[in-house]
Amino acid sequence: MSSAKSVIISCAGIGSRLGLAQTKALLNIEGKSLIAWQLELFKDIEDIRIVVGFQAKAVIKEVLKYRKDAIFVYNHNYFETKTGASFYLGAKDANEYVIEYDGDLLVHPDDIKKCLVEEEYIAYSEKTSDEAVFVRTDEQGNVLSFSKKDGDYEWTGPACIKKSKLKYSTGNVFNQLEEHLPMKGIKIRAQDIDTYEDYQRAIDFVRGWK
Secondary structure (H helix, E strand, O other), X not given: OHHHEEEEEEEOOOOHHHOOOOOHHHOEEOOEEXXXXXXXXXXXXXXXXXXXXXXXXXXXXXXXXXXXXXXXXXXXXXXXXXXXXXXXXXXXXXXXXXXXXEOOXXXXXXXXXXXXXXXXXXXXXXXXXXXXXXXXEOOOOOEEEEEXXXXXXXXXXXXXXXXXXXXXXXXXXXHHHHHHOOEOEEEOOEEEOOXXXXXXXXXXXXXXXX
């Protein structure tokens, strides 16, 4: 079933809040780039699409070490747009169901398996990041709303949706998903990297997998 989905990894952004003058996809985590860890999680997915912008050549070179069959999509307007634009562009020619995955996200390998079989969902985790967007859920774990102020859990992604439901947005992925709420929620173990402190937590997170 997972082979019928496309995975869209959004790696176009500058990652300015991190302060390392480098795209997050190339961050070194335990001797491997962040994008290498991500590609390993999706090794059984046939259709992988990487959205590139900032430092595109370096990202493409790194991805091709691991996936010669990856499809690259440019977000030329990466300086003025956010992940919503990258997801839309990456999904345009993809399979019927598209899995959105941010280029600064790590998900526990055991939890990613759940994300590959469900048809439409929004994934969330316990609150860990410094600059989080939150989700409010009902008793069944369905996602009811997003908020930058408070909520039950942290919105991390991934999310899966029919590509026909997507509209172009210069904002974030959660802005694209809001009109389709409520949606099934999946609780996962994840670490988002927005700040240097998040980066340190991501290294500890990966060490915990071994």
